[in-house]
Amino acid sequence: MPNLQPKELLFAGARYLRERPGVLAQVAINAASMKITVPLDVLRYFADKLLAGKKNAPKDVLLEERAPGLHLAASVNAMGTPVRFGATVKVDAVDLSEDELRVSLKLSEVALKLEAKSDSPVATLIQSGALDLSKPGNLVKFMPNKPPALVEAEGDRIVIDLMKDKKFAENPKIRRVLDLVAPVLSVKSIRTEDDALVIALRAKPSGVPQVISRARMK
Numbered sequence: 001m002p003n004l005q006p007k008e009l010l011f012a013g014a015r016y017l018r019e020r021p022g023v024l025a026q027v028a029i030n031a032a033s034m035k036i037t038v039p040l041d042v043l044r045y046f047a048d049k050l051l052a053g054k055k056n057a058p059k060d061v062l063l064e065e066r067a068p069g070l071h072l073a074a075s076v077n078a079m080g081t082p083v084r085f086g087a088t089v090k091v092d093a094v095d096l097s098e099d100e101l102r103v104s105l106k107l108s109e110v111a112l113k114l115e116a117k118s119d120s121p122v123a124t125l126i127q128s129g130a131l132d133l134s135k136p137g138n139l140v141k142f143m144p145n146k147p148p149a150l151v152e153a154e155g156d157r158i159v160i161d162l163m164k165d166k167k168f169a170e171n172p173k174i175r176r177v178l179d180l181v182a183p184v185l186s187v188k189s190i191r192t193e194d195d196a197l198v199i200a201l202r203a204k205p206s207g208v209p210q211v212i213s214r215a216r217m218k
Contacts, residue, residue, distance in 0.1 A: 012039065013039055030198060034200065034203065035201070036199040038197040044063050058075065060073075062086075069106075070192050071087070079120065082118070087111070087136065092106050098183075102159065104158075110133040183211050184207040184211055188201060
């Protein structure tokens, strides 16, 4: 696990507010409207920590706002071939329950670029133009050793259900949070704006008795 320092996370958030002094009011307005504002600086910090020191981890990771989506780019080693990958990811829907954490994504502006000369099969494939990058879901669908969380891929759409990943689903802390949150909240939308990720929530008052009952049992 990465060594995530709360102080550094606070610094990342403070830097975001210092560079955008007028956004603090918007953050407060968002909070009052059940919207969580996460500065992209905080996500950049997490990405740096998660990848630091890992062999063959993506390098030069870029996260930037392309509202309503998030543009991701990184340099990766694809079967011995240095490649720069980029794509803009838009969250179409999030389905949240005690047994499901399903996220539907749409990918656009997908790009693959060789970072060095190579005659490898991967390089040849990229240079040939045979890959239809406008439909990345079709490429992912036929990828070998697909992760268990990947439940659907077609066209420009990819669907991930994190609860299909055994390690994630069996984590007691995650289970506890889902048991308390899922009955009373749903995710309305996730989008980027003003260099931040804004998560809009919707209350489900009918689930309050269920949460109270569980809390009493514990």
